[in-house]
Amino acid sequence: MKQISLGDGELLYDPNFLSPEEADTYIHQLMEEIIWKQEEIKLFGKVHPLPRKTAWYGDKGITYTYSGLQNQPERWSPTLLTLKERIENLLEGPTFNSVLLNWYRDGNDKMGWHSDDEPSLGRNPVIASISLGAPRFFDLRHKKDKTRKHRLELTSGSLLVMQGELQHHWVHQVPVQKRVKEGRINLTFRDIKFP
Numbered sequence: 001m002k003q004i005s006l007g008d009g010e011l012l013y014d015p016n017f018l019s020p021e022e023a024d025t026y027i028h029q030l031m032e033e034i035i036w037k038q039e040e041i042k043l044f045g046k047v048h049p050l051p052r053k054t055a056w057y058g059d060k061g062i063t064y065t066y067s068g069l070q071n072q073p074e075r076w077s078p079t080l081l082t083l084k085e086r087i088e089n090l091l092e093g094p095t096f097n098s099v100l101l102n103w104y105r106d107g108n109d110k111m112g113w114h115s116d117d118e119p120s121l122g123r124n125p126v127i128a129s130i131s132l133g134a135p136r137f138f139d140l141r142h143k144k145d146k147t148r149k150h151r152l153e154l155t156s157g158s159l160l161v162m163q164g165e166l167q168h169h170w171v172h173q174v175p176v177q178k179r180v181k182e183g184r185i186n187l188t189f190r191d192i193k194f195p
């Protein structure tokens with residue numbers, strides 16, 4: 001695991017968490033297993049579809065508000081449980097009770113600037129993010145000093161861990177990349193502290 005020291009938060013990055021063959025297998029399994037939803041978000045009274053497909057899986061009984069949406073998780077699928085255990089074994093400490101999945105169908109799908117700082121994640125959450133498929137940029141920007149920026153390219157089979165005070169001090173986004181024609185699946189494993 002490579003440590004990326006941004007200050008005011010920590011990133012760990014392993015581009016080779018999964019081999020290319022494993023990544024391809026997981027993509028196929030997830031496209032078969034996952035029930036993808038087209039969620040909508042209401043902005044100033046107007047309803048917009050989210051610019052990506054999403055899914056939410058986890059332990060029974062937890063709920064989580066994400067981008068203003070109340071989510072009830074589907075039960076863990078076999079593939080998701082395997083991935084969760086692989087991450088937990090590697091990190092030796094943090095555990096996860098849920099995973100949010102995003103399917104970016106091509107480079108027009110995106111996620112805007114935000115931080116994963118919902119109170120239910122507790123203080124200084126550890127969020128483990130697996131990327132599969134097309135490489136996409138992942139941008140970070142400091143909340144107070146907007147000149148502090150960092151861009152990563154998250155490649156297929158990679159694992160990114162966000163931890164420490166990162167969510168408190170930084171926002172992140174997945175920007176549009178018009179030239180990207182292939183899809184990408186991202187999974188963020190989280191631990192909801194008070195369901």
Ligand SMILES: O=C(O)CCC(=O)C(=O)O
Binds near residue numbers: 102129138172188
């Ligand atoms: O797709 C990604 O790499 C980021 C996803 C993300 O930030 C989130 O799900 O909160």
Ligand SMILES: [Fe+2]
Binds near residue numbers: 114116
């Ligand atoms: Fe996020």
